[in-house]
Amino acid sequence: xxxxxxxxxxxxxxxxxxxxxxxxxxxxxxxxxxxxxxxxxxxxxxxxxxxxxxxxxxxxxxxxxxxxxxxxxxxxxxxxxxxxxxxxxxxxxxxxxxxxxxxxxxxxxxxxxxxxxxxxxxxxxxxxxxxxxxxxxxxxxxxxxxxxxxxxxxxxxxxxxxxxxxxxxxxxxxxxxxxxxxxxxxxxxxxxxxxxxxxxxxxxxxxxxxxxxxxxxxxxxxxxxx
Numbered sequence: 001x002x003x004x005x006x007x008x009x010x011x012x013x014x015x016x017x018x019x020x021x022x023x024x025x026x027x028x029x030x031x032x033x034x035x036x037x038x039x040x041x042x043x044x045x046x047x048x049x050x051x052x053x054x055x056x057x058x059x060x061x062x063x064x065x066x067x068x069x070x071x072x073x074x075x076x077x078x079x080x081x082x083x084x085x086x087x088x089x090x091x092x093x094x095x096x097x098x099x100x101x102x103x104x105x106x107x108x109x110x111x112x113x114x115x116x117x118x119x120x121x122x123x124x125x126x127x128x129x130x131x132x133x134x135x136x137x138x139x140x141x142x143x144x145x146x147x148x149x150x151x152x153x154x155x156x157x158x159x160x161x162x163x164x165x166x167x168x169x170x171x172x173x174x175x176x177x178x179x180x181x182x183x184x185x186x187x188x189x190x191x192x193x194x195x196x197x198x199x200x201x202x203x204x205x206x207x208x209x210x211x212x213x214x215x216x217x218x219x220x221x222x223x224x225x226x
Contacts, residue, residue: 002063002177004187012192014055014158015040020052038192044202057105059154059187060149061180065101067146068176075164075182080156087141092148093128097121099149120145158198165202166201171219 011017015031019040023030030036043051048177061069092098100120106112123143130140138197161184167173168181189196207213207222218224 002061002185004180004183005060005062006187007058007060007153008189009056009058010191011055013037013122013194014198015044015194018054018158019052022048022051025181029083042204044198049159052162053157057156057158057161057188058157059184061152061154063151064180065098065150065176066144066148066150067101068174068180069150069152070146071174071177072152075160080154080160082152084155085151087144088138090130092139092141092144093124093131098122098144100145101149102147104175120147133174141181162202166206166209170204170207170215171205171221172215172217 013033016036017037017040018035019042020030022028022043023036023039026039028035028039029057037213040051061072073082075134097120102116106116123145127140127143130143131137165181166187169185170178175182185199189199205207210225211221212224213219213224
């Protein structure tokens, strides 16, 4: 799996930040960190989701497939913004070839693994040949597969990440996205104590939140919704 880097522009104390912003509008004492912390928790637990948009999260997402990043972009709540490694300017061919993600089921089957790796090598060789014919990288890169790894700089907020976790920590989620979501959760938990508190308590699969399963094909962890 790839790696998540939480950038230093991300606030270390998201709960206090939410409580401070809410306190401004409530006429509360925003100079006291403890009061801000308690007010921030109260907002979350009372379902006042608007304050969740104040803690902005800046991250680098590196080493995941272009396929999962396409799915990642479907979560657009709270107006996130992002930049992704260019296939127009970066030359992904060369001695080391482009890097790619191999699904676990393919990696566990020697014959399937061989077929997969040969296909990736053929794509890389074809792109390199097109480049040698003075075909622009923006055109030759059209051959690159969704399994190729990519790098993204991403800015989002707590509200969107909590909502994303409900769907993408579900057992029915695409395996790579579930891994990506868990990596984001861990990276934030390692970033600060307040982020650990938030991720431990609010980054959950939707069945953990509702107490029942909404999926047509349930994993059986929670009873189906009646």
